[in-house]
Amino acid sequence: MPETQIKLHNTRTRKKEEFVPLDEKNVRMYVCGPTVYDRAHLGNARPVVVFDVLNRLLRHVYGEDAVTYVRNFTDVDDKINARAAESGRKIGDITEETIGWFLEDMAALGAREPDAMPRATEFIPQMVEMIEGLIAKGHAYEAEGHVLFAVGSYAAYGKLSGRSIDDMIAGARVEVAPYKRNPMDFVLWKPSTEGQPGWDSPWGYGRPGWHIECSAMAYELLGESFDIHGGGNDLMFPHHENEIAQSCCAHPEGEFAQVWMHNEMLQVEGKKMSKSLGNFFTVRDLLDHGIPGEVIRFVFLSTHYRKPMDWTAEKAKEAKDEVSSWARKLSGNEDLLQSTIDPHLCDSTVVEALADDLNTSLALTRIKQLARFIDNSPEYLSLSDEDQLRHEKIFASSAKLVGFDVIELARQELDRLDVADLEHFELSLAEERLIAIESKDFSKLDQLKQALNDAGVEVQMSKSDIKLTPRSDFDPSKLEALR
Incomplete structure (x- = not known):
């Protein structure tokens, strides 16, 4: 056991628990990443920073090489398709550019890159295989070119978010398509029309639904059971709820994520x-x-x-x-x-x-x-x-x-700082202080200190020392007028 005992709030159990990894030599964490069609906003950045800190803590406690951190890129999505249609640009060009932006911006926030950053389009065969397995086990069905997960086949559906069926139907804004057996059933595969990205599959030319990508990538990279799954709390339902259902049904011998962690949302000046x-x-x-x-x-x-x-x-x-x-x-x-x-x-x-x-x-x-x-x-x-x-x-x-x-x-x-000759002003302050002590008039000394402060210089004076330190707002040009 490590010297430091980590405790984490587990959304699944709704309490703070001692964290005990499945394997101390390979602590595994999966965090849902961005859909890459535009610049990351502040809300997108919060989970990146939160789970970057957790990644750093896990490596500090268990060892730099004892952690596997995975964060995905969703690079097949209707929002990306819409952006391509609006701009006339190729989908691949948009996603490649946006991924570059994202990594650059997150690096500026001090976030380390995860060990793996899989793209959904790289794991289409694995998604197809998982969907085939779900159909074979009676957890999914084909209807009018779509494949849907049968929510009724998984008794524990809704336990992560703690929602009732009525709440889930309202919260998911589900499309009550005529081919759905249950309004809560969600898409695993859907047909693609001309101009939309697509791949050949047993159900025709199409593309995956949103939720299946994380299940397939987590399984391939972290296994049927792993330690931590994170993301914003806006993903708890339906995304994470659906991940649990399809993963546990596809691989019933595993437990998927042991600990679920969700960060709260962000406001600006008190407003959404x-x-x-x-x-x-x-x-x-x-x-x-x-x-x-x-x-x-x-x-x-x-x-x-x-x-x-x-x-x-x-x-x-x-x-x-x-x-x-x-x-x-x-x-x-x-x-x-x-x-x-x-x-x-x-x-x-x-x-x-x-x-x-x-x-x-x-x-x-x-x-x-x-x-x-x-x-x-x-x-x-x-x-x-x-x-x-x-x-x-x-x-x-x-x-x-x-x-x-x-x-x-x-x-x-x-x-960064082209600091002017601050020693000159240190001497000036020393001289003015001697004069002030003798004359009992500290006005000139105070004026010089204020002028230095206005120029972005922090003034520290003790009985034996004077120290001038440039602040971030330091402006050397303002000191020239004081000479």
């Missing part, structure tokens, strides 16, 4: 994100408007994944100030910037917070405490250089566990 309200943002919109990926990540992780998250401009500003201060604190320590950070130096309180059902909010609170200790406390200043470096490494290791590479941010800080 929508284009009609003018508060709809893609990740790229924010990145292009100067909000760094690490700031978006910080805002996401400030709220527990099972609670609704409200994106606000004020939260983004506070996050930017916090993360920028981390980079500034470390940018002056050359020994640290040249170090390799040992993940096992991570602060135990941070690990314990994450192990308690991904309490990222508490983890960030502890990381902020570690950051404030640096350069800002008598205890820190009294440490030897070696102990100061160790504390900074603990801080960097802890931040890395939740996805913030503060060493790289500090290096970027050094590269």
Whole structure:
């Protein structure tokens, strides 16, 4: 057993449980990925960041090579077909471009790429085989060129979401087609017309329904039973409910996913994100408007994944100030910037917070405490250089566990800032302080400090030292007027 005991809230059992993997040497996780027809919006990004943290935690506890993380791309879908028809572009060109956008934007948020990122179109034969098996076992039937899963053949249908049949019918907005035996029956295969993507099958030329792809890919890549299945709670029904039904019926010897995890939805300034309200943002919109990926990540992780998250401009500003201060604190320590950070130096309180059902909010609170200790406390200043470096490494290791590479941010800080001769102003402050102490008139000293602050320079003055540090809003041109 590992030293750290992870506890996760299991949607299936509706309680927080100790996580015990099927195989400690191969912890397996599947997360539903995007349908690739457009840029990822903020809501699409939340599960990516949430399960990226879980991926990092699992590797920290069980070993870097002991985790298999799979996240799929849905690259065959009616939305993609519609986008192709509107634009006149080839479907393959649209999906390839969109996948590239997605990976670029998620990397900007600090998300590691999963071990496998299967595309639905790569697993059509496996889907056909699974559908054939379901028909043979009496769990699916062919009707008018379609193949449908017979929901009535699976007694446990609805247990994940806890919905009644009436609620499920209303919630699924099911198409009551004349060929359905039961309104809840869902499509496994459907015919394709000219101009639509399609593949030959025992039921004619067609394409898979949405739900079957995840079941087929999870089985092929993770087996009939695996540890964790994640996604947004909007997928709980019908998508995840249907995945369970078809997977457990196709492979009754397995149990499919042991633990189900769902993140809550995202709001913007207290309202549901929508284009009609003018508060709809893609990740790229924010990145292009100067909000760094690490700031978006910080805002996401400030709220527990099972609670609704409200994106606000004020939260983004506070996050930017916090993360920028981390980079500034470390940018002056050359020994640290040249170090390799040992993940096992991570602060135990941070690990314990994450192990308690991904309490990222508490983890960030502890990381902020570690950051404030640096350069800002008598205890820190009294440490030897070696102990100061160790504390900074603990801080960097802890931040890395939740996805913030503060060493790289500090290096970027050094590269980005063409800092004017701040030593000149340190001397000026020292001179003005001597004059002020003698004359008892501190007005000129205060004016200089305010001018430096307005130029984006943080002023720290102690009895024995004066330190000037550029903030993220540093503007060297404003200092020229002070010379």
